[in-house]
Every structure is written in structure tokens, then in C-alpha cells.
Amino acid sequence: MTSVGAVLPLLLAVCYAADDLSTAGAAPMSSAAATTYLSTGKTCCAALELALPGKVSSNNTTPYISSLASYWSVQEESVHPTCVVSATTTQDVAIAVFVLTVGGELLPGQCDFAVRSGGHTPFAGAANIDQGITIDLSALNQxxxxxxxxxxxxxxxxxxxxxxxxxxxxxxxxxxxxxxxxxxxxxxxxxxxxxxxxxxxxxxxxxxxxxxxxxxxxxxxxxxxxxxxxxxxxxxxxxxxxxxxxxxxxxxxKGKFWGGFIGNPGSTKDAQFKAFEEFTGSPNYDPYATLINSYIFTPATNSWFIANNLEYTKNQTYPPYFQNFTSLPQIFNTMRISNLTDFTLELSASNPDGRRQLFVTGTYANSAKMMSEIFNIANSTVQALIPVPGISYSLSFQPEPTIITSKAASRGGNSLGLTAADGNLFNLLLTVSWDSSAYDALIDTQAKALFDQAETYAKANGFFNEYLYLNYAAPWQKPIAGYxxxxxxxxxxxxxxxxxxxxxxxxxxxxxxxxx
Incomplete structure (x- = not known):
């Protein structure tokens, strides 16, 4: 296996070859793949192929195509790196990063790279890169x-x-x-x-x-x-x-526990907001209870329905803490005792891959009034999206009570910037899925309008929190500043x-x- 230290001469040789193929530096370029990269000026891909033979793939090869196809969103799948490094060991990653760091110093702008694990962040370039190198960590799956x-x-x-x-x-x-x-x-x-x-x-x-x-x-x-x-x-x-x-x-x-989805008609929304506020703000919060309270728009009827993902991480059905939700009129119910794998696959099925996707997020003080205002703004701004073919649009409210945000202090701290002093909060996630790039700008415009108006209202009424959950942030948001x-x-x-x-x-x- 190539050592990190041994890579530098290879990289230097390739860099010299890129400047003048007739120089002595061209001698190491014996592989067809490296020659192909050089013919298009892709020097760092050539160096990586020499350093990691068999683990670097280019356009139209099976590993390259498979890597792109495994992204969740169409936006990320549509980004085309010059080459993909399919790392199978930590040393592969170390060699690749070393080559790219040195290459970036020698050839600025020609060795930019991306790193991807699951590839679930939806926006283009989050974990992929056009005209660069993507390090794919999928095989590091121990x-x-x-x-x-x-x-x-x-x-x-x-x-x-x-x-x-x-x-x-x-x-x-x-x-x-x-x-x-x-x-x-x-x-x-x-x-x-x-x-x-x-x-x-x-x-x-x-x-x-x-x-x-x-x-x-x-x-x-x-x-x-x-x-x-x-x-x-x-x-x-x-x-x-x-x-x-x-x-x-x-x-x-951890053994089996109780969870699943309960669907409710949109007419229950006000009762849902009230139940959510009480759930999130209870001084006797049940630490085994988690909730994702989602409002799904149906464009064909210009209406909403509600889907609550309830998980109680004990082997106990219908615990009292969920009473305010489970007592509401239902239109479907998948609640059951099962295992963790099963429940996460159920959530995966609710938004499959292969579509254009947008996430946008915000954080607000726990308040039914704030939730109602967000819903009303969304109901207004979504009207412009009804003609979008294949549109799927949902709002998900998730509790972030002090029982969660206070845990970091006793565990060494984190960088998120949240503490119990922030009080009980909720996270808002807007998820939009659609089919055609022709509607990208319209969807962005309406999403920004929703969050701009929600922020204005939240600031005016004391509900605003600057924290943005990074994993849900849109490319035009600034989650790290929110820390x-x-x-x-x-x-x-x-x-x-x-x-x-x-x-x-x-x-x-x-x-x-x-x-x-």
C-alpha cells in the first residue's frame, strides 16, 4: 500500500508532466487513466490514480456512475466531478487528502475537492463538486x-x-x-x-x-x-x-419499542398546535417520547393533512404523554411495537430519492401562536406552487426542549451554541420535492418569503432564536453563524x-x- 510520504514524488512528477509532457516528469505516466486525465489537464486526478491505483474513477465508468447515482437529490446527482476517489481504508483517505493539499498549493484551483458519506444533503455541491475531486466514503462502513x-x-x-x-x-x-x-x-x-x-x-x-x-x-x-x-x-x-x-x-x-405514524385531518391543526406546545413545554417532559409533527399540502385539493411521527422508546403502547395527539380524529395509523431499523426505514419511505429537493430551517420559541402564524404564511406562499408538476410540500415541527439542549454541558460541550438558557424551542423544517429545474427559482423565492415573514413575526413577538440546524439548512442560510x-x-x-x-x-x- 502506498504511504503518504511516498505520494509527493508522484504528485510532483505529474505536475511537471502537466506543464510539459516531453519532460522527464512524463515518464511515470504509464497508465491509460493518468494519460486521459492529463490530456484534459486534470492533474490531481492523474496523481491520485498513481497514488491509489484502482480506486479513482472517471466519467462513464461503473464506480463513477454508481457514486453519482447514490446521492439522494437530483441536484447532487447532476454535479459531475472530474474523478471520484472510492476510499476503502483510512489510509486511502489520508493519501488522497495529502495529494490534494499539496496539489492545491502547487496548482491553485485545480485540486478542489468534496467529501461525501451518505450524500443526503439536497443542494448541489454540498458533498459533490463540479470539475473537482469527490472523495466517496461509502465503503468505510464498519x-x-x-x-x-x-x-x-x-x-x-x-x-x-x-x-x-x-x-x-x-x-x-x-x-x-x-x-x-x-x-x-x-x-x-x-x-x-x-x-x-x-x-x-x-x-x-x-x-x-x-x-x-x-x-x-x-x-x-x-x-x-x-x-x-x-x-x-x-x-x-x-x-x-x-x-x-x-x-x-x-x-x-435497547430492545423493541413503540412508534409509527398517525395521520389526522387538517381541521385538527389548532388542537395540534396546542398539543405540541404542551408536549414541548411540559416541566415533566417524558424523556422516552419524541415527536415530528408534519403538515402536508395536497395541491390537487388545495388542502392539508397532518402526519405525526410518534416514537416512545419503551415497549409500551399509547403512553399517556402522547394523549393529546392520539385522541384526535385519525385518517391512518401505523403505530406498532418494532425495532429501530424498521422505524427509520418507515421514515425513509416518506421521501424517496430521485427528485429535486429543498430543505429550509428555522428555530423558534415554543409557542402554538408561532406555529399557527408559520402555517398561515405557508398556506399563503404555497399557492404559487400549486401548478408545479409533482410538487410535494411539507412543514415539520420538532421539539427542542431544554431536556435536549442541556445535555451537552455534562458531556463536555458542543459547538451548537444552544443551552438550557434558550428555553424550550422548536425546529421548523420545510421540505419541498419537485420534478423540473424550470421551477427551482420559483420554489426558492416562495421558501425565502415564508422564512423571511416568519422571522419578522418571530422577532416582533419574542419567538426568534438565531440557531439553525445545519443538517436542514438551505444553501442561502448561514447555520454556523447561528451558533x-x-x-x-x-x-x-x-x-x-x-x-x-x-x-x-x-x-x-x-x-x-x-x-x-
């Missing part, structure tokens, strides 16, 4: 419980359903994504909400060790004691510090310390950078 089952090490290339299917068999769980097709890497680095958040906090609050490749190609293990500043920065800091190749999370016993000035300053200091060349700020344009 799931390794510790001998005493107190922790589990997972690779970033896993989808959460893959992780849970292995842990269900062992009777344990970790805090992780609620949608089975979502990848481990992005969700965890963006903070992450789980069915277990009222008991254990954000997903990132449970990570005890990160294996990360820095811009230099060095691989380090980051813990609360080894690199404490970087450890905190990675808890919400997204892709700004390196490439995480493994996450070790605390684990806990607050102190957190941003800390993240920037950590970035300068561990990435002095600012590779992950300048050469990795995807996602949300520290000035966003």
Missing part, C-alpha cells in the same frame, strides 16, 4: 461494538439503517439519525437529532472519539483528553476540520490551528464554511 457493548465505532459511509440492523441484533443502540437512508458522517458532524435525544442529547453529544484525517494527511484520534479543542469543534463543526473516518459513540441497551459569535470564534481558532493552510475552508467549498 460497525464495531466494543467487547463490553458500552460503545460502538461506526464508519462515516454507513447509512443509519445499516448501523441499526447490526445493533438491533445485539440489543443495543446509539444515538443516530431517524431516517434510515441518511449517512452517518454528515448527520453526526452537523449535530444530529435522534429518537433518544431527550435522554442523551444531540447525536454529537455522544461521540467519545473521532478518527480524523487532517489536511496534512496526518490521522489522529480525537477525544476529550487528547485534542479537547478539536473534539468540541467537531460537535457541530461539519466538514471544516478534516475528514472523519470513524466515530466512536456511547451505546446503551453565536463565541462559538464561531472558537471554531475559527481551531481551524487555524489544525488546518493552517485553510484547505477545508478554501479547497473544500461544499457544505457550510466557518464564515457561514
Amino acid at each position: 460497525v464495531t461494538p466494543s467487547k463490553d457493548l458500552s460503545s460502538v465505532t461506526v464508519g462515516p459511509g454507513n447509512r443509519w439503517a445499516q448501523v441499526y440492523s447490526k445493533l438491533d441484533a445485539l440489543g443495543i443502540a446509539i444515538g443516530g439519525g431517524r431516517v434510515g437512508i441518511v449517512g452517518v458522517g454528515g448527520l453526526t458532524l452537523g449535530g444530529g437529532l435522534s429518537f433518544f435525544s431527550p435522554r442523551y442529547g444531540f447525536v454529537c453529544d455522544n461521540i467519545i472519539r473521532y478518527e480524523i484525517v487532517l489536511a496534512s494527511g496526518l490521522t489522529i484520534n480525537v477525544t476529550q483528553t487528547s485534542f479537547p479543542d478539536l473534539w468540541v469543534a467537531l460537535k457541530g463543526g461539519s466538514n471544516n476540520f478534516g475528514v472523519v473516518t470513524a466515530f466512536e459513540s456511547t451505546a446503551f441497551p 453565536g459569535a463565541a462559538s464561531v470564534a472558537n471554531l475559527e481558532a481551531v481551524s487555524r490551528k489544525y488546518d493552517p493552510l485553510q484547505v477545508f475552508q478554501k479547497q473544500v467549498p461544499g457544505g457550510f464554511k466557518l464564515d457561514q
Whole structure:
């Protein structure tokens, strides 16, 4: 296997060859793939092919096509990198990052790259890159419980359903994504909400060790004691510090539990808002209860229905804490006792891949009045979208009570900027799916109108919170700025310390950078 140190001569040779194919530097270019890259001036792809033979693919090859096809949204699938690095080991990642860092210094602008795990962030360029290099971590999909089952090490290339299917068999769980097709890497680095958040906090609050490749190609293990500043920065800091190749999370016993969906007619919305406020604001919040309260627009009838995803992480049906929701008139019901894998696959099925997608998010003080205002604004702004072919439009309200936001303090802290002092909050997620790019601008315009009007109302009535959940943010939002000035300053200091060349700020344009 090629070592990181051995790559530099290869890269230099390729760089010389790119300038003048008649020089001595052209001698190493014996592979057909490298020659192809050079003929189009794609020097870093050529160097990567030499350093990682058999793991670099270009347009129209099976690995390249498969990698693009595995993105969730059509926008990301439509982005075409010059080549894809299909890493299978941490050393592959280290070599690739080293080549790209050095290449970026020698050939500015020619070695920009993206890193993807699950590829579920919908906007173009989030975890893919046009005319650059995409490092695909899908094959880093290990799931390794510790001998005493107190922790589990997972690779970033896993989808959460893959992780849970292995842990269900062992009777344990970790805090992780609620949608089975979502990848481990992005969700965890963006903070992450789980069915277990009222008991254990954000997903990132449970990570005890990160294996990360820095811009230099060095691989380090980051813990609360080894690199404490970087450890905190990675808890919400997204892709700004390196490439995480493994996450070790605390684990806990977990058997089957109660969950599913209950559908209600739109006429129950006011009762839903009231029930949500009481659920989220209860001084006796049941830590086993989680809720996603969604309002789905039906364009054919210009009407709404409601779908509540209720999960109670005990083997108990219809617990009293959900009474205000379960007592409302129902139009469908999938509630059952099952396992974690099953429930995350159910959520995956609610919004399949292969479509154009938009996420937009906001955070507000827990209030039925605020929820009602958001709904009314949405009902107005969605009218312009009724003619859009294949339009799917939903609002999802999710509790962020102090029982969740207070957990970080006892677990070493995170970078999200939320504390119990923020009070009980709720997260709003707008999800829009459609078929044709001809409607992209219209959908963006109407989504911005919704959130601009909601922000104006929230600020005027004391409901506004600057936090934006990064994993739901639109490309025109600034979630990291929403962590607050102190957190941003800390993240920037950590970035300068561990990435002095600012590779992950300048050469990795995807996602949300520290000035966003």
C-alpha cells in the first residue's frame, strides 16, 4: 500500500508532466487513466490514480456512475466531478487528502475537492463538486461494538439503517439519525437529532472519539483528553476540520419499542398546535417520547393533512404523554411495537430519492401562536406552487426542549451554541420535492418569503432564536453563524490551528464554511 510520504514524488512528477509532457516528469505516466486525465489537464486526478491505483474513477465508468447515482437529490446527482476517489481504508483517505493539499498549493484551483458519506444533503455541491475531486466514503462502513457493548465505532459511509440492523441484533443502540437512508458522517458532524435525544442529547453529544484525517494527511484520534479543542469543534463543526473516518459513540441497551405514524385531518391543526406546545413545554417532559409533527399540502385539493411521527422508546403502547395527539380524529395509523431499523426505514419511505429537493430551517420559541402564524404564511406562499408538476410540500415541527439542549454541558460541550438558557424551542423544517429545474427559482423565492415573514413575526413577538440546524439548512442560510459569535470564534481558532493552510475552508467549498 502506498504511504503518504511516498505520494509527493508522484504528485510532483505529474505536475511537471502537466506543464510539459516531453519532460522527464512524463515518464511515470504509464497508465491509460493518468494519460486521459492529463490530456484534459486534470492533474490531481492523474496523481491520485498513481497514488491509489484502482480506486479513482472517471466519467462513464461503473464506480463513477454508481457514486453519482447514490446521492439522494437530483441536484447532487447532476454535479459531475472530474474523478471520484472510492476510499476503502483510512489510509486511502489520508493519501488522497495529502495529494490534494499539496496539489492545491502547487496548482491553485485545480485540486478542489468534496467529501461525501451518505450524500443526503439536497443542494448541489454540498458533498459533490463540479470539475473537482469527490472523495466517496461509502465503503468505510464498519460497525464495531466494543467487547463490553458500552460503545460502538461506526464508519462515516454507513447509512443509519445499516448501523441499526447490526445493533438491533445485539440489543443495543446509539444515538443516530431517524431516517434510515441518511449517512452517518454528515448527520453526526452537523449535530444530529435522534429518537433518544431527550435522554442523551444531540447525536454529537455522544461521540467519545473521532478518527480524523487532517489536511496534512496526518490521522489522529480525537477525544476529550487528547485534542479537547478539536473534539468540541467537531460537535457541530461539519466538514471544516478534516475528514472523519470513524466515530466512536456511547451505546446503551435497547430492545423493541413503540412508534409509527398517525395521520389526522387538517381541521385538527389548532388542537395540534396546542398539543405540541404542551408536549414541548411540559416541566415533566417524558424523556422516552419524541415527536415530528408534519403538515402536508395536497395541491390537487388545495388542502392539508397532518402526519405525526410518534416514537416512545419503551415497549409500551399509547403512553399517556402522547394523549393529546392520539385522541384526535385519525385518517391512518401505523403505530406498532418494532425495532429501530424498521422505524427509520418507515421514515425513509416518506421521501424517496430521485427528485429535486429543498430543505429550509428555522428555530423558534415554543409557542402554538408561532406555529399557527408559520402555517398561515405557508398556506399563503404555497399557492404559487400549486401548478408545479409533482410538487410535494411539507412543514415539520420538532421539539427542542431544554431536556435536549442541556445535555451537552455534562458531556463536555458542543459547538451548537444552544443551552438550557434558550428555553424550550422548536425546529421548523420545510421540505419541498419537485420534478423540473424550470421551477427551482420559483420554489426558492416562495421558501425565502415564508422564512423571511416568519422571522419578522418571530422577532416582533419574542419567538426568534438565531440557531439553525445545519443538517436542514438551505444553501442561502448561514447555520454556523447561528451558533453565536463565541462559538464561531472558537471554531475559527481551531481551524487555524489544525488546518493552517485553510484547505477545508478554501479547497473544500461544499457544505457550510466557518464564515457561514
